[in-house]
Amino acid sequence: MSLLNPKVLMGDHNDLGSKTTQLHMLNKRLEYTQKYQKAIFDGQPNIIVANFNIQTLCDGNRAFLDFFGYSDVPSFLAEHECICDFFIEREGYLSTMMEGKNWIEYVKDNPGYSHYVLMKKGDKEHVFSVSVNEVHIENDKINIASFSDITELEGYKKTLEERIKSEVAENLNKDRILHNQSKSVQMGEMLNMIAHQWRQPLNAISASAISVSMKLELGELEPDDIREHLTYIQWRVQKMSQTINDFMNFFKPDQEVQQFRLNDVMKEIESLMRAQLQARGIRLHYDSRSPIVMSSYKKELAHVLINLIANARDAYEGKHLDAKPIEILLAQGEDENIHISVRDRAGGISPENMDKIFNPYFTTKDQGKGTGIGLYMSKRIVCEILKGMIEAVNTESGAEFIITFKNKYIS
Ligand SMILES: Nc1ncnc2c1ncn2[C@@H]1O[C@H](COP(=O)(O)OP(=O)(O)OP(=O)(O)O)[C@@H](O)[C@H]1O
Ligand SMILES: [Mg+2]
Structure with missing residues (x-):
C-alpha cells in the first residue's frame, strides 16, 4: 500500500x-x-516556473530545465534571475515590461486576454501560451507561471490562415473573371442588338448611294437630288449614332434605386430587342398597360430580363413552329411582392439539366454561342441586388422563369 x-x-x-x-x-x-x-x-509537459513575488525565480520543472539546457535551478539562477530574460520582444507577444507593469502582474491583471510568449530553443522560435496563478504559502506570495508550447498549433493556424487568404483571393479572382465574362455576354447581346437595329438604316443608306450613282451614270443627277440624298443619309447616320447612345446608356449599370413603371422597362427592352426577335419570327407579349410602379434597381432588373428573353430566343433556334411567343407576365401580389414570369414554348429544359442551369459555365449551346454565365449572373443579381429569388420550371410546352422580389427595395 x-x-x-x-x-x-x-x-x-x-x-x-x-x-x-x-x-x-x-x-x-x-x-x-x-x-x-x-x-x-x-x-508536466508545460514549462512551469515559480517566482517569489514577481521577481526572482525560485523553482522550475524538468520541462523548464530541458528547454533552456540547465541541469538544475541553481545553475539557471547563477546566470539569470527570471525566465523573462528569454522573452523575444515582438508585437503581440509578452515582454518583460508591459504597459509599465512586470509581465506577471500584467498577465494577472488581464485575465480575459490570451497571453503569448516567444522564446528560442536553439535556432527555433517557440510560441507559448501563458497563464499565471498566485498562491500564498504562509506569508509568502508565489506566482506559478505555466507556459504551454503551441508552436505546432500556431503553425497549423498560420497555414490555415494562409489557405483561407489564398482561397478568398482565388474566389475574388473567380468572381472578377465571372463578372468580366458576364460583361462580355452583355456586350455580345448589345452588339447583336445594334447589328439588327443598324441593318435597316444601312440598307437605306446603301440604296440612297446606289440611286445617286445610277442617276450620275444616266446623267440625270441634279444638285437638288444630291442635297436630298445627303440630308437623308445624314438623318439616318444621326439615328444610328443615337442607337449606340441609347444602348450605351441602357447597359451602363447605375446601381441606384429608382421609381419606375414595370412596363416602361419592358417597352425599353422591347425596342432594343425587337429587330432581332422579329428577324427570327419571335414575338414578345406583355401587358403594356400594366400599372405596376415599383422602386428598385431598374437597370439590374432589365439586365436579368434581357438574359431570360435571350435564352428563350436561343431555345427557339432551329425549331420550326407556327408561333414563337415569349410571354412576360407582370404581377404584384398582396404582400407587395413583384412576380415576373418569362415563358416560352420552345420545348423546355431537359430534367437532368434543371439542377445545373444556374451553375456558372453550364451551357448546352455550341461553342461561341453560349458561355453559361447568363443565368448564374441573373440569379446573383436577383438574390444579392434585388433581394429576391428566381426559379425555373417546365410548362407543357416550354420553360418558365419566375422572379419574385420586394417592390420597395429593402437593403
Ligand atoms: N428558356 C430556356 N429553354 C430551354 N433551356 C434553357 C432556357 N434558358 C436556359 N436554358 C438552359 O440553361 C443553360 C444555361 O443558360 P445561361 O443563360 O446560364 O447560359 P447560356 O445561355 O448557355 O450562355 P450565356 O447566357 O452565357 O450566353 C442554357 O445553355 C440552356 O441549356
Ligand atoms: Mg443565356
Whole structure:
C-alpha cells in the first residue's frame, strides 16, 4: 500500500505503539510526498516556473530545465534571475515590461486576454501560451507561471490562415473573371442588338448611294437630288449614332434605386430587342398597360430580363413552329411582392439539366454561342441586388422563369 495513503500511518500507529517508529514513519511519508509532488511537477509537459513575488525565480520543472539546457535551478539562477530574460520582444507577444507593469502582474491583471510568449530553443522560435496563478504559502506570495508550447498549433493556424487568404483571393479572382465574362455576354447581346437595329438604316443608306450613282451614270443627277440624298443619309447616320447612345446608356449599370413603371422597362427592352426577335419570327407579349410602379434597381432588373428573353430566343433556334411567343407576365401580389414570369414554348429544359442551369459555365449551346454565365449572373443579381429569388420550371410546352422580389427595395 502507498505511503500516501493516510490509512497506512493510522493502522500502523495502533499496532506499533512506539513514538519513535511513528516519527520515523511520518518522516518517510513526508519524504515520499515530496518526491511524489516533484514527480508531478517534473512530469508536466508545460514549462512551469515559480517566482517569489514577481521577481526572482525560485523553482522550475524538468520541462523548464530541458528547454533552456540547465541541469538544475541553481545553475539557471547563477546566470539569470527570471525566465523573462528569454522573452523575444515582438508585437503581440509578452515582454518583460508591459504597459509599465512586470509581465506577471500584467498577465494577472488581464485575465480575459490570451497571453503569448516567444522564446528560442536553439535556432527555433517557440510560441507559448501563458497563464499565471498566485498562491500564498504562509506569508509568502508565489506566482506559478505555466507556459504551454503551441508552436505546432500556431503553425497549423498560420497555414490555415494562409489557405483561407489564398482561397478568398482565388474566389475574388473567380468572381472578377465571372463578372468580366458576364460583361462580355452583355456586350455580345448589345452588339447583336445594334447589328439588327443598324441593318435597316444601312440598307437605306446603301440604296440612297446606289440611286445617286445610277442617276450620275444616266446623267440625270441634279444638285437638288444630291442635297436630298445627303440630308437623308445624314438623318439616318444621326439615328444610328443615337442607337449606340441609347444602348450605351441602357447597359451602363447605375446601381441606384429608382421609381419606375414595370412596363416602361419592358417597352425599353422591347425596342432594343425587337429587330432581332422579329428577324427570327419571335414575338414578345406583355401587358403594356400594366400599372405596376415599383422602386428598385431598374437597370439590374432589365439586365436579368434581357438574359431570360435571350435564352428563350436561343431555345427557339432551329425549331420550326407556327408561333414563337415569349410571354412576360407582370404581377404584384398582396404582400407587395413583384412576380415576373418569362415563358416560352420552345420545348423546355431537359430534367437532368434543371439542377445545373444556374451553375456558372453550364451551357448546352455550341461553342461561341453560349458561355453559361447568363443565368448564374441573373440569379446573383436577383438574390444579392434585388433581394429576391428566381426559379425555373417546365410548362407543357416550354420553360418558365419566375422572379419574385420586394417592390420597395429593402437593403
Ligand atoms: N428558356 C430556356 N429553354 C430551354 N433551356 C434553357 C432556357 N434558358 C436556359 N436554358 C438552359 O440553361 C443553360 C444555361 O443558360 P445561361 O443563360 O446560364 O447560359 P447560356 O445561355 O448557355 O450562355 P450565356 O447566357 O452565357 O450566353 C442554357 O445553355 C440552356 O441549356
Ligand atoms: Mg443565356
